[in-house]
Amino acid sequence: MSGRLELQGLRKSFGGVVATDDVTLGFEPGTLSAIIGPNGAGKTTLFHLITGKLPVTAGRVLLDGAEITGLDRREIVRRGIGRAFQVANLFPSFSVQDSLAAALMAHAGRTAGLFSTFPPPDVQRQAEEVMELCGLTHLSRTEARHLSHGDQKLLDIALALALNPKVLLLDEPTAGMGPDERWRMIERVYRLWEARKLTLIFIEHDMDIVFKIAQSVRVLRYGAVLAEGTPEEVRRNPAVVEAYLGAEHAL
Structure with a gap:
């Protein structure tokens, strides 16, 4: 790596x-x-x-x-190179899980399924792994705009991690x-x-x-x-x- x-x-x-x-x-x-x-x-x-x-x-x-x-x-x-910001840079109406799935699919150039109700299994698996790593699994269906300040920052870090940075x-x-x-x-x-x-x-x-x-x-x-x-x-x-x-x- x-x-x-x-x-x-x-x-x-x-x-x-x-x-x-x-x-x-x-x-x-x-x-x-x-x-x-x-x-x-x-x-x-x-x-x-x-x-x-x-x-x-x-x-x-x-x-x-x-x-x-x-x-x-x-x-x-x-x-x-991955980056998380001082001010969480999120998809406000997306759930935690959907935010991560969208980031993963956009990064892979799979934009045709970006807003699909059912993300591909590999994307779902990667999103779940990052949520577990960041302690966000229990908030997977919560919309980003409803997260606490600290959890929004964790999601921002998770979005950066989802792109597998060095x-x-x-x-x-x-x-x-x-x-x-x-x-x-x-x-x-x-x-x-x-x-x-x-x-x-x-x-x-x-x-x-x-x-x-x-x-x-x-x-x-x-x-x-x-x-x-x-x-x-x-x-x-x-x-x-x-x-x-x-x-x-x-x-």
Whole structure:
């Protein structure tokens, strides 16, 4: 399966404003990494560049050694980059099961049966597997618009997983949740990563979560890489403490 993601000198500017400044990072297959930094540091812009939502001003994105910079967004997904957003991007009137079936069929180019009452058995089986993995089986017939905030975010992750990505990008998976719900969500994310062995990269502002589950942490500031390393190394980095963490998270 692999899933090595490389960013080489990635830059994005909007007129005179540089949102991403010469970002060079490597993510090894099967690793769990966090990207942190102040608001406006360029974290979400970086995800936009990886997934093709925004065109790259300069630099390259490579997946398993093959360049994907500038490819159509659907082709980037087909190559193995999946993404779940801060705001759940769902089929509001579809049930959980039908949402997943629709995503699977669209991804496979089987649009003729997209709105069929009875999805093909293989699609049904795949949808059921993803629902079980994401803890959504008991909500299979619930319409997406009637799900709780946390379950909507789980469905958004499930939709990304249904496309069998090598690399999964999660933009603040715990945003808008209370403390207990945040930890339930991140435990679910961790179990998904363990089960699928994919390369998982997440943006998160809760440092307790970051330092508990991430294998490595990358810190952005003003669109550039300020630091990278293990959670312990990042917590001890004086520049990171001064720019972002504050004394309460330093070791």
